[in-house]
Amino acid sequence: MIDFDTIIIGGGPSGMMATIASCFYGKKTLLLEKNKRLGKKLAGTGGGRCNVTNNGTLEDLLEGIPGNGRFLYSVFSQFDNHDIIAFFEDNGCPLKVEDHGRMFPVTDKSRTIIDCLSHKITELGGQIKTQTEVVSVKKEGETFLVKTSEHTYTSRQVVVTTGGKTYPSTGSTGFGHDIARHFKLHVTDLEPAESPLLTDFPHKRLQGISLDEVTLSYGKHQITHDLLFTHFGLSGPAALRLSTFVSGGETLLLDFLPTISKEELLALLEQEREKAVKNILKMLLPERVAEFLASDFPEKGKQLSQKEKEELVKKIKSLPILITGKMSLAKSFVTKGGVDLKEINPKTLESKKIPGLYFAGEVMDINAHTGGFNITAALCTGWVAGSQILYG
Ligand SMILES: Cc1cc2nc3c(=O)[nH]c(=O)nc-3n(C[C@H](O)[C@H](O)[C@H](O)COP(=O)(O)OP(=O)(O)OC[C@H]3O[C@@H](n4cnc5c(N)ncnc54)[C@H](O)[C@@H]3O)c2cc1C
Structure with missing residues (x-):
């Protein structure tokens, strides 16, 4: 039985x-989760507000999923971000849009999203067992044996949704990769993605400041997005996105005001020359950033020589920042690599070699930018893997 x-x-x-x-x-x-509560990592996204999806077009989604997003064409044709939005709306948890298409629950609380999903499971008659760690999965004939520390459960289908290997304290420790390897499926190399950057920048002076829409560039790569100065260096979407292209030793250029040209800034310095340099910059930037930029220059605008004005504008438009390294896999936001997509049927997410075994979410070799793209991929692949009807 x-x-x-x-x-x-x-x-x-x-x-x-x-x-x-x-x-x-x-x-x-049956859903088995080793933590006390469901969705521990999800709860921490979007600064605790849960960045549950992104309202972009299919092209936006594919662009937001640089790690094998195209594998998801078939998945998105079955269930996409608009289905996610409709799902939460229909189940009493409406979402709202913020910058860059990022979507959050109107309550601004992750718990609303997690409660909505878990109530729906219960409403539909699903069983949830938390504090239950799966220790092995085997297949005998047509039957899977899913062993926990206390019990062995049997089933005809298994869906592996154990996530990647970042922030292991949330429960994502790579166990799904071990399941894949047990069944002799290939797992690609695991690397950090969306990693905060370590810098030799005088970050103490700017620590904790978050800037909207600055441009970070390295070579031909240019990212305009929000940036956060931390105690170790740089985080926020602009830094996380650029992390794909650097490993340490590179110098990035930061443009604090990408929508204002050099000429416009020079004209402003001239026009406001009676004011303190710091106060001129405060018209455009947060106070601590203005103070940092104005340091090393004469106090008043009118005291600036032409050369100093140009140096100041250069500091604002292309401040060099040396990258000394990146955060490790454990401290990055996303895992690049995972169960090799060549092993997985893109229409059903079933293993090509092991009938009845499915994979969904970050355990697969798919990685996306933060901004709701990973969670969109997780929810949509989850729906498709879960919805496959039993054969035979
Ligand atoms: C700080 C942070 C911020 C992020 N912000 C964003 C964002 O803004 N936008 C975005 O799109 N993405 C973001 N991400 C990434 C996103 O959270 C993940 O991609 C997403 O949660 C992956 O979903 P998942 O269901 O595949 O895996 P996970 O959310 O990792 O869930 C896997 C679950 O499996 C459980 N599990 C593992 N092994 C076992 C076992 N042996 N037995 C039982 N249960 C087990 C774990 O406890 C865990 O609960 C962020 C990640 C972090 C760390």
């Missing part, structure tokens, strides 16, 4: 959505 039609391993966004889809299609479903 088999216990369940489908067992889902891992209660992050992909696992919760896989469980919902599985129940929706009438399958007897």
Whole structure:
């Protein structure tokens, strides 16, 4: 006697959505999560507000998923970001849009999203077991044996949604890669992606400041987005996106005011020359940034020589910052690499070699930018993997 039609391993966004889809299609479903609560990593996204999706077009989604986004064409044709938005709206958890298409619950609380997903599982008759760590998965004949420390559950289908390997304290420790390897499936090399950057920048002076829409560039790579100065260097979407192209030893250029030209800045310095340099810059930038930029220059605008004006504008428009390294995999936001997509059917997310074994979310070799793209990929792949009807 088999216990369940489908067992889902891992209660992050992909696992919760896989469980919902599985129940929706009438399958007897069990979700196993080792933490006390579901969605621990999800809870910390968007600064604790849960950046649940992005409202862009299909092209925007593919652009936001630089790590094998094109593998998701078929998935998105079955369930996409607009289905995510409709899902939360229909289930009493409306979303709102912010900059760059990022979407959050109107409550600004991650818990609303996690509660909405877990209530839906219960409403559809799915079973959830938290504080239950899966220690091994085997297949005997047509039956999967999913072993936890206390019990062995059996099922006809297993969906692996254990996530990547970043922030292991949230539960994502790479166990799904071990399951794949056990079944002799290839796992590509795991690397950090969306990594905060370590710099030799005098960050103490700017620590904690967050700037909207600055441009960070390295060679031909230019990213205009928000930037956060931290105690170790740079974070925020601009730094995280640029992290793909650097490893340490490179010098980035930071443009604090990308929408204002050099000529316009020189004209402003001339026009406001009676004011203190710091106060002129305060018209355009936060006070601490203005103070940092104005340091090393004469106090008053009218005291600046032409050469000094040009040097100041250069400091504003192309400040060099030496990158000394990147955060490790554990402290990066996303894992690049995972279960090799060549092993997975893109329409169903079933293993090509092991019938009944499915993968969804970050455990696969898919990585995206922050901004809701990873979570969109997790929720949509979760839905597709969970919705596959049992064969035979
Ligand atoms: C600080 C931070 C901020 C982020 N911000 C954003 C953002 O703004 N936008 C965005 O799109 N993405 C963001 N991400 C990435 C995003 O959170 C992940 O890509 C997403 O959560 C992946 O979902 P998942 O369901 O595949 O895996 P996870 O969310 O990692 O969930 C996997 C679950 O599996 C469980 N599990 C693992 N092993 C076992 C086992 N053996 N037995 C039982 N359960 C197990 C884990 O406990 C965990 O709950 C952020 C990540 C971090 C760390």
